[in-house]
Amino acid sequence: MKTGERIPLCNRDSSPNELYGLMFGIRTFEQSLLDLFQRGVLAGTTHTCLGQEATAVGVFSALNLELDCAFSNHRGHGHFLAYCGEAELLYLEVMGKPGGVCGGRGGSQHLQHRNLYSNGIQGGIVPVATGIALAEKLKGSGAVSVVFLGDGTLGEGAVYESFNIAALWQLPTLFVIENNGFAQSTPCALEVAGSIRARPEAFGIPTTEIRTTNVETIRNETSRCVDAMRDGAGPRALVLHNYRLGPHSKGDDNRDPAEIRAAWDQEPLKVLRERLDTTEVQLMEAAQTERIGRARERALAAPRYEY
Amino acid sequence: MKTGERIPLCNRDSSPNELYGLMFGIRTFEQSLLDLFQRGVLAGTTHTCLGQEATAVGVFSALNLELDCAFSNHRGHGHFLAYCGEAELLYLEVMGKPGGVCGGRGGSQHLQHRNLYSNGIQGGIVPVATGIALAEKLKGSGAVSVVFLGDGTLGEGAVYESFNIAALWQLPTLFVIENNGFAQSTPCALEVAGSIRARPEAFGIPTTEIRTTNVETIRNETSRCVDAMRDGAGPRALVLHNYRLGPHSKGDDNRDPAEIRAAWDQEPLKVLRERLDTTEVQLMEAAQTERIGRARERALAAPRYEY
Amino acid sequence: MSTKDMSERPTTVLQSLNAAMHRLMAGDSRVVVLGEDILDPYGGAFKVTRGLSTQFPDRVLTTPISEGAIVGLANGLALRGMRPIAEIMFGDFVTLAADQLINHAAKFRWMYNEQVRVPLVVRTPMGGRRGYGPTHSQSLEKHILGVPGLWVAAPHALGDPGSLLEQSVALEDPVVFVESKVCYGRFLTRPAELRAEEIRTARSPFPTLHLTHRGGSPDGVIFCYGGMAPVALEAVERLRDVDGIRVDLVVVAQLSPTPTDHLEALLQRGISEVIAYAEEASSSAGWGAELVATIEEIRASIAPRRSIRHLRIGGAHTPIASSKEMELHDLPSAELVAERLLECF
Amino acid sequence: MSTKDMSERPTTVLQSLNAAMHRLMAGDSRVVVLGEDILDPYGGAFKVTRGLSTQFPDRVLTTPISEGAIVGLANGLALRGMRPIAEIMFGDFVTLAADQLINHAAKFRWMYNEQVRVPLVVRTPMGGRRGYGPTHSQSLEKHILGVPGLWVAAPHALGDPGSLLEQSVALEDPVVFVESKVCYGRFLTRPAELRAEEIRTARSPFPTLHLTHRGGSPDGVIFCYGGMAPVALEAVERLRDVDGIRVDLVVVAQLSPTPTDHLEALLQRGISEVIAYAEEASSSAGWGAELVATIEEIRASIAPRRSIRHLRIGGAHTPIASSKEMELHDLPSAELVAERLLECF
Numbered sequence A, B: 001m002k003t004g005e006r007i008p009l010c011n012r013d014s015s016p017n018e019l020y021g022l023m024f025g026i027r028t029f030e031q032s033l034l035d036l037f038q039r040g041v042l043a044g045t046t047h048t049c050l051g052q053e054a055t056a057v058g059v060f061s062a063l064n065l066e067l068d069c070a071f072s073n074h075r076g077h078g079h080f081l082a083y084c085g086e087a088e089l090l091y092l093e094v095m096g097k098p099g100g101v102c103g104g105r106g107g108s109q110h111l112q113h114r115n116l117y118s119n120g121i122q123g124g125i126v127p128v129a130t131g132i133a134l135a136e137k138l139k140g141s142g143a144v145s146v147v148f149l150g151d152g153t154l155g156e157g158a159v160y161e162s163f164n165i166a167a168l169w170q171l172p173t174l175f176v177i178e179n180n181g182f183a184q185s186t187p188c189a190l191e192v193a194g195s196i197r198a199r200p201e202a203f204g205i206p207t208t209e210i211r212t213t214n215v216e217t218i219r220n221e222t223s224r225c226v227d228a229m230r231d232g233a234g235p236r237a238l239v240l241h242n243y244r245l246g247p248h249s250k251g252d253d254n255r256d257p258a259e260i261r262a263a264w265d266q267e268p269l270k271v272l273r274e275r276l277d278t279t280e281v282q283l284m285e286a287a288q289t290e291r292i293g294r295a296r297e298r299a300l301a302a303p304r305y306e307y
Numbered sequence C, D: 001m002s003t004k005d006m007s008e009r010p011t012t013v014l015q016s017l018n019a020a021m022h023r024l025m026a027g028d029s030r031v032v033v034l035g036e037d038i039l040d041p042y043g044g045a046f047k048v049t050r051g052l053s054t055q056f057p058d059r060v061l062t063t064p065i066s067e068g069a070i071v072g073l074a075n076g077l078a079l080r081g082m083r084p085i086a087e088i089m090f091g092d093f094v095t096l097a098a099d100q101l102i103n104h105a106a107k108f109r110w111m112y113n114e115q116v117r118v119p120l121v122v123r124t125p126m127g128g129r130r131g132y133g134p135t136h137s138q139s140l141e142k143h144i145l146g147v148p149g150l151w152v153a154a155p156h157a158l159g160d161p162g163s164l165l166e167q168s169v170a171l172e173d174p175v176v177f178v179e180s181k182v183c184y185g186r187f188l189t190r191p192a193e194l195r196a197e198e199i200r201t202a203r204s205p206f207p208t209l210h211l212t213h214r215g216g217s218p219d220g221v222i223f224c225y226g227g228m229a230p231v232a233l234e235a236v237e238r239l240r241d242v243d244g245i246r247v248d249l250v251v252v253a254q255l256s257p258t259p260t261d262h263l264e265a266l267l268q269r270g271i272s273e274v275i276a277y278a279e280e281a282s283s284s285a286g287w288g289a290e291l292v293a294t295i296e297e298i299r300a301s302i303a304p305r306r307s308i309r310h311l312r313i314g315g316a317h318t319p320i321a322s323s324k325e326m327e328l329h330d331l332p333s334a335e336l337v338a339e340r341l342l343e344c345f
């Protein structure tokens, strides 16, 4: 597959500046999608991770990107970009063009690139990711398998079947549970009873819960989980709390505007930017904007399917 | 439907003698099934509740049998008999005869009588029972809905979807989770990770765990759950630990004979019998043996389907 | 509904369904509606449930993302005398409710020896052409046809979707009600040039719509349902206007059990030499196959020596692409239907 | 396997499958077997996995009761280069794995643009006549036919079940392998009086077995698969011996995708006036319907004026009773198959 210019990726040694750069790249990409939709350039649907960039960057920067596997969900652009940085391939895919990472067949929710997979069925990906962990364990590859699920996806029974099996067989599966406050239009309180954290714990899965949008904290906690798993300690769960800044997909958003405004004060880019040097931030932002812009323009110029 | 002589049922006021009598009736019924299988009179399969009679009698004696609903599983004869005492109808059903409680269509695992239902799909009955609780709540009937599930059935995702919804909507569902040590040939440790009790609790369902074969304790704890639920306190779970004395169905049993022998020392009939008057016990046993025997003989004499 | 009503006040499929939902809830306190994201102001992903939660807050329940349990709950509700209408947000997720439909809902009545009824309706939108990709565009109804005890019905813009829904709720048995997501915005209308007749029987209560050209027997017939109705109609018009070929249109609403008596009635009116079956799913082991087999059985008894050219026309036998061009290319269009028929003449 | 092999050392379907499982695990360390209760000494509910956990303890995994996750795990294993063979204890529970089969296994290869393969096999026993009742006796395979990307294969006692399993594991795509629970104990054997020929092609690798009477063209043909093979064979013998009617037998192993090229080859040999399709499930929207439709399409091109009498013979369109008498009455017997055919002559 022909790949264009990539966004620089992050690892455990990346500086806050670099982490910020990657998050900003993802933000820019996602915002441009909403823009392309509004301009009628994109069709179908898309789910952006605005406000949740720290999860993507925090988790993937803790992984061995050559080795580890990840299964992403419907809200997977950030995961994809933090995994491989191939903005152009993703643009092409979302645009349904032949050059896309899956030739335009999969589109936004159905991505596959090297060790990264995604699918649009809530919950169903969780046992698959658990099977990936089993495969890697049987092969002795040392890889871990990461799977992303939202608060709403905790409604699906497949999740608990997977918790049970991952725990019984001590598989290297990392369940990243991201509570962004909503499932589509439904607030968490109407779809999740009891405690999120207690759910994997009930199956004997050590669970870390963090209420922060600090990307470094997320990277640190992920690293601890991954190191333990690589040492054979069995599955881990990571419960992250954040807020979805954008609409569920591209449509209506019936949430309280004040609530959304308040969330913009704690969103991961802002939180990190406050600690960084303004000039460096501006340089980085400019470089990313240009990079993403080039990817977008190249993708826009690429041919569509013709019959 | 024509019904023969019934086994006397129990309620919250029933004496230990009466509780024993009902348990003994169930035991006698179940043993006679294994016997009929061996004699080639029965075909198909059957799952007896030998050793688990205290669950059936303890739970149903705490219910309002006119009002409350119950969904039973594949191991449901004890539940059926403790609910309605219709031994003859059950014999006929298991024999596949027209006079059976479901005309022989359902057989052992698929029973329906008044407010009692059962089905042979592990886990699938749990959301149905939750829907029954919802119906009764919407109707304001005051009924509770009881559902029985084994340790092995905790493997099914449907169970957790139901925990979540019952808790969210505060439905009067009582989840009776019976850990009899095995799922078919598989010991609990190979199929249940973590803690059984923590599972409903993770969804915010108050859970009572009892490690006893004492039928009165089970009745008391069930009563407390049911009373709370009738007062609108939402779902409850009851985790019971016991031991399956017989084979999974009628076939092989690969368990350690010493383990099985040890379990016979703690089985509910023995435990209760030790506290009762021997003469009364003998009278009661004789009466039940006769009753069950009559039901069996009448059922054996009844016509089969002819085409 | 007659053609006249439709022309008086233009109504969309969505409006028709939504109005029926309101009527159903207002008219019967046993009706309970449940599904994901159905509360106002959102009112459901495709808005069929809009306004219900405001009007009937106690009987409209937004659920977690638990398709299996949603249908399981509906089963329990139905067993206890309620009239649940469950929504599965995308028909693609009906796979998650397959066990509740096949091993619970459909079985209870018979296996409990007619002692219970399970009057539930599961509504769900199927179909592509919206760019939603491989897991949000399928027409999976073929996989739940032929289940003893389970009805499958499909409204369409040439009929009366709301009445069909009311009929479904009135049935004593479980019904999967397959909506077409591209048709929600369509106006209910029937072509004035064609004579319309509805067949319905006690055994097969969901009406089959027969649209015929006036004067003389047709050159062929197209059978279709749901979202393919407007596509097939366009093919009929194209064949007539461009190619001078007169093809009747039959729009089936009862997908399962097969409305054998309706088919018999149709074949009694005359047996076409060419019959096409237009469906959006790939036609392998699908709805069209069942119709071919049933029609052949009927033909054998009423015209043992005649032979019919049966033509199944469906989508590509692949998943459905996100790419707009690929998706539209792979799903059966009016052009394709017309072309495939033309090849027979 | 030839008829000769079979007579040399009597082998049951169960032995054939179990031996193949052993060969597969011994020959390829990527093969992983998973399912409920499959560890020795129990060795699985129907014993197909017997001995495996003793020989290959690391690659035989007994699972919790989680049919969905079992197939999900197999998906993950297959994506990462393993060759999982998953067992679903009773075919009735395939409903619980429908989402993993339809929305995951079958889609990955195509929707990921051919970048992955999903070589998994899901083995499961279907069928009744054992008195197991409504939720343990069904033949649900009709509901998973016609899924793009998913193979469905069925071994039978007239063929070589073990080889078929090996073929399934060797395929790069997901296969549901439908065993017949009443046939496990049957000896592999073919009737000496009939000439046997196998059709297999690159496009349709699972063989179709054609059993013909010697000398002259037959009066009719019965198509069947899996557990219906011995039943249909008995009907063929009864028709020949009692009624003097010569009916060929075709036993299909590839249920999906439809082996159209095999059917074409068969029809090229001659088109019977009567073709029966014997299946254990109710035939509504089932395997037989797909065959009728496909055969009609082939017939239209090679013999446009001929007409075939198609006869679907299946079980009652109800759930399957526990009652032995009712169950046997409602499932298609050799008598029924023979009678239904006789009516055509």
Ligand SMILES: Cc1ncc(C[n+]2csc(CCOP(=O)(O)OP(=O)(O)O)c2C)c(N)n1
Residues within 6 Å of the ligand: A047, A074, A075, A120, A121, A122, A123, A149, A150, A151, A152, A153, A154, A180, A182, A183, A184, A244, A248, C036, C065, C067, C089, C093, C096
């Ligand atoms: C099985 C299934 N049911 C429903 C949907 C439709 N759906 C897509 S995203 C979504 C909400 C998911 O919520 P959550 O898991 O919290 O993730 P978020 O969107 O908040 O990231 C729903 C209901 C789906 N894709 N799959």
Ligand SMILES: Cc1ncc(C[n+]2csc(CCOP(=O)(O)OP(=O)(O)O)c2C)c(N)n1
Residues within 6 Å of the ligand: B047, B074, B075, B120, B121, B122, B123, B149, B150, B151, B152, B153, B154, B180, B182, B183, B184, B244, B248, D036, D065, D067, D089, D093, D096
């Ligand atoms: C969905 C489903 N999977 C598998 C089975 C087969 N099966 C019947 S009973 C059983 C074991 C159940 O174990 P548990 O829940 O502990 O109940 P117990 O038999 O011990 O009472 C199994 C696997 C089934 N009936 N349904």
Ligand SMILES: [Mg+2]
Residues within 6 Å of the ligand: A150, A151, A152, A178, A179, A180, A181, A182, A183, A184
């Ligand atoms: Mg969310």
Ligand SMILES: [Mg+2]
Residues within 6 Å of the ligand: B150, B151, B152, B178, B179, B180, B181, B182, B183, B184
């Ligand atoms: Mg158990």
